[in-house]
Every structure is written in structure tokens, then in C-alpha cells.
Amino acid sequence: MRLRELLDATELGLLLLVGHDTDDTDDNDGIPPGTPLDRTISAVATNDLSDPGRFLTGGELVLTGLAWWQGDGDAESFVRVLHRAGVTALAAGEVEHGLVPHDLVRACRRHGLPLIAVRPETSFAAITEHVLRRLHRRDPGSLAGLAALVERHRRLLTDRAAPDSVLELLRHTLGFDVRVLSATGRQVAGARPPLRAKTAAALAARYLAARRAGESAPHHVTVGGRPYSLVPVPAPAPVRVPVPGPGPLPHPHPHPHPAELGDWLLVVEADTSLWATPDRELLDRTVELVADARAAREQANTARNDLADRSLALLHSDVPAEEIPLRLRSTAQAVVSGVGYWPRLQFVVAAGEWHAARPVPAAALRVLLEEALLQEDGPVPVSSEDIAATVDGDRAVLLVLVPGPSEAHPDPALDHAALERRLSAALARWLGPADSVSIGVSSPVPEPGNARRALEQAHNALRIAHAAPGQVTVRGPEDLTSHILSLLPLIPAEARRAFATRLLGPLRDHDARHRTDLLTTLETFLDCDASWTACAARLHLHVNSLRQRIARIEHLTQRDLSRLETRLDFLAALKSG
Structure with missing residues (x-):
């Protein structure tokens, strides 16, 4: 697609500021020859980084909201990078500063880089879609450069990098925001700012419903009037265990097992069914890279989950009660680096029923709870490093580190109600009428001598949760007390x-x-x-x-x-x- 064809699209209302045939250029080195308006666009990249060079291969139309520009002098280095990368043109939005800064106009004129002003009423998505519709007729051989970029980003993952770099590649190549969500709607990686909490929860719920119904991916949905495509990033193999028991599943939409509870989902703010085959193939390759990143992250959790295995085995053993504190303390210290004391924690025990009282696989519940318990902010923040998880029969058992008492929070503990709300929102469409997920939470354990009691307390809270009405129920120690006391008047x-x-x-x-x-x-x-x-x-x-x-x-x-x-x-x- 030629630059003049883009400017001829009157519905976009684009204004060429630099790039007319009469424009003088101080520095023509590296500039594609010929009339500026005849330069070809081979890709669209949206970029607000101050140094976007590593994402550019040449021939791109670069869209920028100018978040990187703070004052005169900032434009020179940004434009120089685009110029050396062989970018076809730069399109700058007027929303951030009300107009395109003259500093940027001067820099583009110096380097001979065509500059286009994008009025506030025109979205970058509209420009991207217009270009992509034309590029879909391109020669498939032009994808070789994109494939090389993907392979280069695959190498980035050898150091267990987060998947953000891979998603940024897709966003800059195709011009669409891409995110990774967990099955609870928590954003794992991707475009910022994150989606609104209600939107993310709705997308996760739609995804689980589609997976339970046995629909083929990608799943195309509309939330809040916007189209989204949801592509599964399956959990690593250990989570994907079959449900025990012979015979077909008595459900109108049979599915082999609820492993989707542990999936991540790649969310693209577009209907990928309209994409050309090469672009869909690029999306598939990106999903593979995100899966690689997830596998590396799961491997890093192995030590913490081994801690949960060893702790649970010790609590179930015949070790005398007086020896439990010393053994648990040494077990915790062997894994939690730098902690010279028993860390304050809570036990979380979960079980579920689906398909006529078949148990939900504990491994799937374990991953679901690991995601649902993460809380980056609030009075009791919980990170992935604070959770050790394992399975005990058909139950998932998690050890969650919580902070010690402070003046502001004398007895910090997990928020049962918030956990129930997050799980209810995520599982609303996945659970059937007779299905349920129940969770029991213990009191905080300040010392290892109380660990057996706390684990027993969590299991009893689980029994109270299972007997309570509702598809998703979370109960804690205070619910045990209220349950007993409610029976006294009888x-x-x-x-x-x-x-x-x-x-x-x-x-x-x-x-x-x-x-x-x-x-x-x-x-x-x-x-x-x-x-x-x-x-x-x-x-x-x-x-x-x-x-x-x-x-x-x-x-x-x-x-x-x-x-x-x-x-x-x-x-x-x-x-x-």
C-alpha cells in the first residue's frame, strides 16, 4: 500500500504535515528513494516508547500518541531511530497535546520522514484496520520478515522473560491491543492500562463457558459493544488430569475434563476471523511463545509447591506434636529464602463437584485458586511468591503467606468475601445448575505448633461451605463459630x-x-x-x-x-x- 493511498482515504481525515514533494530534507541518508507519497507501507506499528527501534524492521507506518514527548528536543532522538529503521511514515495523534508539536515537525523535516497528523476523532484502530484490509492482498512472501522477528523474540524467552515482549511484538505488528488473562480475569501480561475489572471478568467467564460447551477456538465475543477474540493458552501438562470414573459425562455439552480452569487466555481486541491467513498464523505462533513463557514461570513455582507437598505430608504423619514446630520451621526455611522464623500463613482448602457429583480435579482447582488468591494491592497483598500449592486427594490445598500484625491492621487475613466474588464472577457461566466449588480458609497460623489445628479448621470450614447454598462458597473460622452458635437456640x-x-x-x-x-x-x-x-x-x-x-x-x-x-x-x- 502506498502512502498516498492512505491519505486519499477521506473518511480518516489525515493531514500530511511533512512529506510533500517540495519539502526540503537536511539528511537523506537511509531514506527510501522516490517521491515521499509513493513510499510503500508494509506494516502498522503503534508505539509510545521513547526508543522503539527494536520493534521496527522497515516499511512500517508508525502510530504514536506522543506520550513520550514532554518538551522541545525530545523529538530528535525518536525520529532519528525511525529514520534509521527505514520507517515509511509517522502518524501522530493530536489528543495528548492538542496538536502535533512543532518540535516533531522540525525533526521529521530534517530527516525527511513523512509526518501525518491524526485528528482526535480518528482512532488508531480505524487507521490500522484500513491499512490491514489493503495489506491482506500482499504477497505472502513478505511475511518472512515477521517470521524472523518472531524467532528473535522466541530467543528472548530463553532467559524466562515475561510474555509482555511477545505481546508487544504482536501489537506493534498488527496494531491491536493484546493481553493475557487468567481464568479468573486477572491480567497476567499485555497492553496497559489493563481492561476494566468487569470487562476482564466477563471475558474470562465467556471463555470458560465456550470451553465447557466444547466450542472450537478462537472464541469471538462482544463485550461492552467491542469485539474480542479469545485464544486458549493451556496450562502445563501436570494440571491437565482426567476426571476419574468410567462412563460418559451426563452433561448436554460433554467435555473431557475442566482443565480450562487452569488456562490462560490470549485476548485480542479484534475479530480475528476477519484476518488474513498469514496474520492468524502469526497469532498462533505468538500463543506458542506465551505458552513457553508460562511453562518457564510454572517451573519457577516448583520449589514453593514442593514446600506445600512436604508440609502437608508432615502434618498428616505420625510425627509427635512436640516435633512438628521444629520440622515445619526447618521445612519452611529451606525454601523461603531469608526467613529465619516460621512465616505467618493461612491454609486454603478447595473442592468441587460437577457432572452429577463427580469431583472437579484438584489439580485444576489448585491453579484456579493460585490465580484467584493473587491480590497485588489492599491491606493484605498476596503475590505469586506468597503461595505454595499442592493436592490432597480430590482437594486442593494452598499455603498462603500473609503479613504480620501492624498498627493499621492488627490481624491481617485473606478477604473471604472478595475471594468469593472473584470466583463467582469467573465461574458464573462455567458452572452448571448442579455444580459447585467450595473453599475453606483457616485462621492465620502465627507459629508451626498451630499448623495441624489450622489445617483441620480449613477442612471444617470447607464442610460448612459445601453445605451452604450457592454455586461458589467460601467460608472461614468465623463461619464455624456462627454455624455452631446458630444451632444453640434449637x-x-x-x-x-x-x-x-x-x-x-x-x-x-x-x-x-x-x-x-x-x-x-x-x-x-x-x-x-x-x-x-x-x-x-x-x-x-x-x-x-x-x-x-x-x-x-x-x-x-x-x-x-x-x-x-x-x-x-x-x-x-x-x-x-
Whole structure:
């Protein structure tokens, strides 16, 4: 396509500022010969980097919003790079500064680079689509340069670079914004600013619905009046496990298994079904590169997930309770570099049912929860480095590091309601009427001696979540308490008082005879979610002194306070007595 053909498109309203046949040029070295308007456009690249050279191969129409220009003198280096790369022309938008700066006009005139003004009413997408429609009739042999660029970016991935460079290549080559989202709608990589949260969640939900329906990719959808194409970037092989059990799946849209919960999706703000075959092939190659980047990232998570495997095995073992703190502490320190103490964490346990009570594969839930728990901002930020994940039968088990108490946040913990909202939005179209995903969350574990109790607490919260109405439910330790207490009014008052007297009587008698505070100690211990350090701090005791008091309580009542059932019994007795 020649430059004059683009300027002849009256619907675009483009204005040529530099490039008329009468324009003088101070520096013609490297400028394509011939009349400026006869120069050919072989590609479109949108660029607002101050140094865009590494993305240019020559022959491009470069579109820029001028975000890089801050004042006189900035244009010279930018134009020099375009000139040396053999760019055909530069089109500058007037939105950022109200007009094209004269500094840029002078620089383009010095280097003989045609400059076009793009009025605010004309979008870069309209220009790109106009050019691409003409370029679709190009000689397929001209793709050789693009293929070489793709191979060059493949080499970038050998150092486990993020996929942003690959997506930037596609954006600059085809002129469309490209992003990678997780199945929960979180943006993993790509164009900035990110999509609005509602738009991203809607795209992820549409993707999961299309995958569950067995539709072939890419999936073409419209959200907010804009067309999008969604291309799967499958999860690495370990996540893609089959659902156990023989026989066909009793679902109107049979699908082998819900591995899509762990997928990423490449989102292109365009309908790729209208693209020429060479462009679609370039998109396929880009997906392969993003998959390579994802595999490298998953490999980097191996050490943390090994930590989860070893920790879970230790908690399930017959190791004496007094040895658990030392072994867990050394296990954590072996992986969490630079941490000389047991990191404060919470357990998250998830299970799901689909297709008439078949379990959702725990490996797929693990990846889904790893994405859903990520929270870059807020009072309790969680990064990928804060999550260690594994599977336990048909359940996913995650260990999530959370920050310690501060003056602003005395007891920071995961936001159960926000997690439920994110998962509900993502799975709204994927879950069928009889399907469900349930999650249980423990209290924060300040020391390894509480780890077994916290894991048990998360499993019990999972049971409460599973019994609750709704397709996606998240429950925590406070829900366990409210569940038990909600049942107390159903028990006759006389029976409640008799139960409290039988369970708490030995403690009241001991306190009366020996002037001790065992009952107060028990109440505080339960109020602190059985945390030794929190309870000791509140009672102004040394932890060893608290352990002696708890041991006395257990001896007098013949109950084991390490068991959740015992703690709930005591809680009910205290509320009834």
C-alpha cells in the first residue's frame, strides 16, 4: 500500500504535515528513494516508547500518541531511530497535546520522514484496520520478515522473560491491543492500562463457558459493544488430569475434563476471523511463545509447591506434636529464602463437584485458586511468591503467606468475601445448575505448633461451605463459630445449662478453691482461635505458662483442646452457661 493511498482515504481525515514533494530534507541518508507519497507501507506499528527501534524492521507506518514527548528536543532522538529503521511514515495523534508539536515537525523535516497528523476523532484502530484490509492482498512472501522477528523474540524467552515482549511484538505488528488473562480475569501480561475489572471478568467467564460447551477456538465475543477474540493458552501438562470414573459425562455439552480452569487466555481486541491467513498464523505462533513463557514461570513455582507437598505430608504423619514446630520451621526455611522464623500463613482448602457429583480435579482447582488468591494491592497483598500449592486427594490445598500484625491492621487475613466474588464472577457461566466449588480458609497460623489445628479448621470450614447454598462458597473460622452458635437456640435451655455445668464445672470449682483463672484462660484461648502467641500476649503470660494452664484445663475436663470439636464444645458451653 502506498502512502498516498492512505491519505486519499477521506473518511480518516489525515493531514500530511511533512512529506510533500517540495519539502526540503537536511539528511537523506537511509531514506527510501522516490517521491515521499509513493513510499510503500508494509506494516502498522503503534508505539509510545521513547526508543522503539527494536520493534521496527522497515516499511512500517508508525502510530504514536506522543506520550513520550514532554518538551522541545525530545523529538530528535525518536525520529532519528525511525529514520534509521527505514520507517515509511509517522502518524501522530493530536489528543495528548492538542496538536502535533512543532518540535516533531522540525525533526521529521530534517530527516525527511513523512509526518501525518491524526485528528482526535480518528482512532488508531480505524487507521490500522484500513491499512490491514489493503495489506491482506500482499504477497505472502513478505511475511518472512515477521517470521524472523518472531524467532528473535522466541530467543528472548530463553532467559524466562515475561510474555509482555511477545505481546508487544504482536501489537506493534498488527496494531491491536493484546493481553493475557487468567481464568479468573486477572491480567497476567499485555497492553496497559489493563481492561476494566468487569470487562476482564466477563471475558474470562465467556471463555470458560465456550470451553465447557466444547466450542472450537478462537472464541469471538462482544463485550461492552467491542469485539474480542479469545485464544486458549493451556496450562502445563501436570494440571491437565482426567476426571476419574468410567462412563460418559451426563452433561448436554460433554467435555473431557475442566482443565480450562487452569488456562490462560490470549485476548485480542479484534475479530480475528476477519484476518488474513498469514496474520492468524502469526497469532498462533505468538500463543506458542506465551505458552513457553508460562511453562518457564510454572517451573519457577516448583520449589514453593514442593514446600506445600512436604508440609502437608508432615502434618498428616505420625510425627509427635512436640516435633512438628521444629520440622515445619526447618521445612519452611529451606525454601523461603531469608526467613529465619516460621512465616505467618493461612491454609486454603478447595473442592468441587460437577457432572452429577463427580469431583472437579484438584489439580485444576489448585491453579484456579493460585490465580484467584493473587491480590497485588489492599491491606493484605498476596503475590505469586506468597503461595505454595499442592493436592490432597480430590482437594486442593494452598499455603498462603500473609503479613504480620501492624498498627493499621492488627490481624491481617485473606478477604473471604472478595475471594468469593472473584470466583463467582469467573465461574458464573462455567458452572452448571448442579455444580459447585467450595473453599475453606483457616485462621492465620502465627507459629508451626498451630499448623495441624489450622489445617483441620480449613477442612471444617470447607464442610460448612459445601453445605451452604450457592454455586461458589467460601467460608472461614468465623463461619464455624456462627454455624455452631446458630444451632444453640434449637436446644432447650435446661439442656444447655446442664451441658455447660458438666463441661465447665471442674474449672469453676478449681478457680474457686485455688483462686486461679482457668476459665478466663480458656475463654481467651478460644477467642484467639487457639493461637498460643496471641493468647499469651493478651494474658501477659509467657507461652510456657500458658501451656501449663491449658494442660491443667485438659486434665480437669478430660478434653483435648487440640481438637476442633473440643474447642467448639467449650465455646457452646461458655455461651450457654
